Structure formats: structure tokens, C-alpha cells
Amino acid sequence: MLEKYTASLKALADFAWAHPEPGFREAACSRSQVDFLRAQGFEVTENVADTVTGYMAQWGSGRPVIAILGEFDALYGLQQKADCPEESPEPGMTMGHGCGHHLLGVGAIAGGLLLRDLLTERGLSGTVRIYGCPGEESGSGKAYMARDGWFDDCDAALTWHPANFHMVCRGSSQSCIQCYFRFYGVASHAASAPHLGRSALDACELMSVGVNYLREHMEDSDRVHYAYSNPGGGSPNVVQAFAEVRYLIRSTTNPKCEALYERVKDIARGAALMTGARLEIVFDEGLSNTVPNNALEAVMDGVFREIGVPEYTDEERAYARRFKETFPTEGQLSDMPLTLRDPGAVAENIRRSPLCDVYVETVPSDICEMGSTDVGDVSWVTPTATANLSCYSYGAGAHSWQWVAQGKSSVALKGMLHAGKVIALTGLRLVQHPELLNEARREFERRLAGGRYKSLIPEGVKPHFYD
Numbered sequence: 001m002l003e004k005y006t007a008s009l010k011a012l013a014d015f016a017w018a019h020p021e022p023g024f025r026e027a028a029c030s031r032s033q034v035d036f037l038r039a040q041g042f043e044v045t046e047n048v049a050d051t052v053t054g055y056m057a058q059w060g061s062g063r064p065v066i067a068i069l070g071e072f073d074a075l076y077g078l079q080q081k082a083d084c085p086e087e088s089p090e091p092g093m094t095m096g097h098g099c100g101h102h103l104l105g106v107g108a109i110a111g112g113l114l115l116r117d118l119l120t121e122r123g124l125s126g127t128v129r130i131y132g133c134p135g136e137e138s139g140s141g142k143a144y145m146a147r148d149g150w151f152d153d154c155d156a157a158l159t160w161h162p163a164n165f166h167m168v169c170r171g172s173s174q175s176c177i178q179c180y181f182r183f184y185g186v187a188s189h190a191a192s193a194p195h196l197g198r199s200a201l202d203a204c205e206l207m208s209v210g211v212n213y214l215r216e217h218m219e220d221s222d223r224v225h226y227a228y229s230n231p232g233g234g235s236p237n238v239v240q241a242f243a244e245v246r247y248l249i250r251s252t253t254n255p256k257c258e259a260l261y262e263r264v265k266d267i268a269r270g271a272a273l274m275t276g277a278r279l280e281i282v283f284d285e286g287l288s289n290t291v292p293n294n295a296l297e298a299v300m301d302g303v304f305r306e307i308g309v310p311e312y313t314d315e316e317r318a319y320a321r322r323f324k325e326t327f328p329t330e331g332q333l334s335d336m337p338l339t340l341r342d343p344g345a346v347a348e349n350i351r352r353s354p355l356c357d358v359y360v361e362t363v364p365s366d367i368c369e370m371g372s373t374d375v376g377d378v379s380w381v382t383p384t385a386t387a388n389l390s391c392y393s394y395g396a397g398a399h400s401w402q403w404v405a406q407g408k409s410s411v412a413l414k415g416m417l418h419a420g421k422v423i424a425l426t427g428l429r430l431v432q433h434p435e436l437l438n439e440a441r442r443e444f445e446r447r448l449a450g451g452r453y454k455s456l457i458p459e460g461v462k463p464h465f466y467d
């Protein structure tokens with residue numbers, strides 16, 4: 001049933017690939033998708049949650065309300081020629097779709113269109129919502145949309161991500177707080193009057209030392225990363241009057257993440273005290289951990305098992321093999337999801353095949369995979385499930401030039417359209433069987449245990465833009 005849309009969907013994805021845009025500045029991609037959805041009869045609201053490029057497209061009425069989440073932002077520094085199996089930047093481009101979000105957004109649209117058609121054909125009622133979610137890589141668009149209530153009346157949210165595997169995602173993901181620590185010191189001549197200076201760079205360095213001692217006393221699953229976003233200039237003979245370091249602080253739950261954030265802030269205060277610098281802490285982003293929903297995952301898993309995985313031609317296998325050879329097999333073997341039912345079988349598939357040509361079974365789990373996603377915030381508001389669809393060869397993972405290069409291939413297109421089918425058929429099953437939604441809701445309530453969603457983004461902080 002997706003055949004009649006295939007050419008339009010491919011054109012939308014190719015357009016996004018050729019127009020990579022950063023978070024909250026996905027103007028061209030957002031416009032192309034909004035115009036397409038309006039032409040398809042969806043009622044579209046733009047600029048949701050003051051994100052400018054975020055949109056919500058709705059069809060139908062009444063319950064259930066099935067949310068489908070898409071993304072469309074790109075990554076700096078990953079410009080790469082299409083189909084080229086050696087690193088070769090595309091001239092004139094500064095960004096690329098190294099996480100496959102050009103497919104992700106359009107796959108969500110495919111799911112929405114197909115679900116709309118399936119409901120219409122069967123005379124079923126319900127509301128289909130496609131959310132164009134901006135700024136996943138930087139910006140946390142869904143976190144703002146969730147904080148501002150855009151998912152409050154949804155019965156379930158379904159999404160997917162391009163990947164190396166065909167599977168349903170299980171487990172949780174990390175909470176993450178991103179912030180800037182800015183130190184203001186006093187400039188002076190570093191040789192003739194160092195006693196008059198107060199070094200902001202020293203404060204950053206002492207903070208790093210303190211945080212590195214903290215690591216021994218964090219939980220194993222906590223992560224703290226930092227980058228010097230402004231080291232205070234390139235002149236060693238000037239005592240640095242200003243310096244800034246950017247931190248990402250991750251833990252398995254929001255309260256734990258907030259507690260770790262407080263410890264890091266105390267270290268920054270100590271560094272300011274030691275150097276005589278003044279400290280300013282600027283909140284940047286906050287992403288919630290993912291609340292798993294085994295009941296909803298089971299529905300998606302059932303659908304995926306029934307329809308299986310795309311079939312690949314010899315030509316596609318040869319294409320994928322050229323990319324797989326650019327990356328050591330051991331790399332892929334060392335970076336597999338933690339929730340696989342049979343890791344040995346998956347390893348065997350990786351050794352045997354250039355791409356995933358089997359359905360990879362995963363098991364219900366509360367285990368926290370390292371890394372964060374703003375899908376987590378949606379999962380705190382409504383039961384949420386995510387599928388992974390193989391769109392690329394085995395080998396290099398997300399945020400690689402290999403993913404950019406393969407982004408317009410027939411393998412990628414098959415993955416994207418198949419994602420639409422998995423999402424639409426899962427949505428159809430939920431509409432046809434309200435008891436499945438009730439079960440998902442009961443699990444959702446049980447996991448929240450009376451707690452309510454509290455965004456990590458403080459009130460008053462608005463979506464902001466990145467260069």
C-alpha cells in the first residue's frame with residue numbers, strides 16, 4: 001500500500017539528504033514535509049513549542065491518538081559524497097546526514113500515511129499524528145515539546161531509527177544534562193604582573209581535575225564528558241580573563257542525573273574559590289532517561305516478526321560489502337545492543353553478511369544503554385516504542401561518513417519504507433485492540449509509580465540555536 005507514495009517519499013528523503021541543516025534550523029526540510037503533509041490532507045500546526053521548525057500533522061479524530069515521531073537534523077563535519085566507499089567530502093557542504101535523520105523523518109511520514117489509509121480502508125476511527133521533531137542531535141526538540149504538553153493527550157508514541165540492525169529497541173537510555181561553566185578572572189601580564197591576574201583557564205583546569213577525581217565515586221553507568229568551548233585565547237603571556245568549558249553529565253535516571261549535576265557544580269564552585277574567578281553556570285539542554293514499555297514493544301515485535309525484513313538483491317549486497325570493508329568487523333562486534341536474545345547468532349550474521357538480513361530478536365529489559373535521546377522525554381508522557389531498521393551495511397555506526405554515503409541507496413530506502421510499515425501496522429493493531437493500549441498504559445503507570453514527568457529543562461528556558 002505504500003507503493004503509490006514511494007516516489008514522493010524518496011524525493012522528500014533525497015531532498016533532506018541534499019539540504020542538511022542543523023538543529024532548530026531545519027527550515028527547508030520542515031517546509032518540504034509540512035507542504036507534503038498538507039497536500040495529503042493532514043492538518044498541520046507549525047512552530048510547536050517555539051521550536052520554529054517543529055510541526056505536528058494530524059489526521060482523523062477521537063481516540064486513540066497515535067503519535068509517530070520523526071526527526072530531520074544533520075551533523076556538522078560529515079559532508080560525504082553519495083555512494084562513495086572511501087572518505088571523500090562533498091564539495092560545498094559543511095554538514096551531512098550521518099545519523100540518517102533524513103530517512104527518520106520521512107519514514108515517520110510513511111508510517112502516518114499508511115496508518116491513515118489502513119484506518120480509512122477499514123472504517124476505523126482514531127487520530128494519527130506525525131510529529132516533525134527538530135534538533136535531536138543538538139537542541140532536544142522533543143524535550144521541549146514534551147515539557148510544553150504536546151504529547152499529553154497521546155495514547156502511544158511510535159518511532160524508529162536507521163541502524164545496522166532490524167530490531168525492536170529495548171531497555172532504557174541515559175538522562176543527560178548539558179551546561180556551560182563560565183569563569184571570569186582578571187587579565188594581566190603573565191610575566192611582569194602575574195600576581196595581579198586571576199586565571200579563568202586555571203579555574204577550568206582545576207575543575208577538570210576535581211571532576212576526574214569524582215569519577216571514582218560515581219556509579220559505573222554515570223558519564224561525565226567535557227570540552228573546552230573557550231580556553232581564553234591563544235596568548236600564554238596574558239592571564240586568561242575568561243574561559244568556558246562545556247559539560248555533558250549523564251546518569252540512568254533524572255533524579256540521579258540532577259544529583260550528579262549538583263556534585264559537578266560544587267566542584268566548579270570550588271575551582272572558582274581556589275582561583276578567585278567568578279563562576280557562571282548556564283544550563284543548555286536536558287534529556288530524560290527512557291521509560292521502557294514492554295507491552296508496547298511486544299506489539300511492535302509481533303508486527304515485525306510477521307512482516308519480516310526487506311529482501312536484498314545481489315547488487316545491494318555487493319554495494320553494502322564495499323562499505324563493510326571500510327571498518328573492522330571487530331568494531332561492530334564490540335558495539336552491539338545489550339538486549340539481544342542471541343548475541344552469538346547476531347555475531348555470526350555480521351561475519352557472514354554485509355548487512356543485516358535477519359530479524360534480530362531482543363528481550364524485554366530495564367537495562368540502560370549508554371547514550372541519550374530526547375525520545376526519553378516522550379516516554380515519560382505516553383507509552384513509547386522504537387524500532388531500528390537496517391539502512392546501512394554492517395561496519396561503521398552512527399555519525400560516520402559511511403552512513404552519509406549510503407543515505408540515498410536502495411538499501412536505505414528499503415529500510416525507511418519498511419519502518420513506515422512496522423509503525424503503521426503497529427498503530428493499526430493498537431486501534432483494533434484497545435486492550436493492548438490499556439495494558440501499555442497500566443505498565444506506564446506502574447513504572448512511573450505515581451511520579452509525574454518533570455522535565456530536566458528549567459521553566460523559562462526556550463529552544464535555542466546552534467552554529
Ligand SMILES: [Zn+2]
Pocket residue numbers: 099100101136161
Ligand atoms: Zn539519530
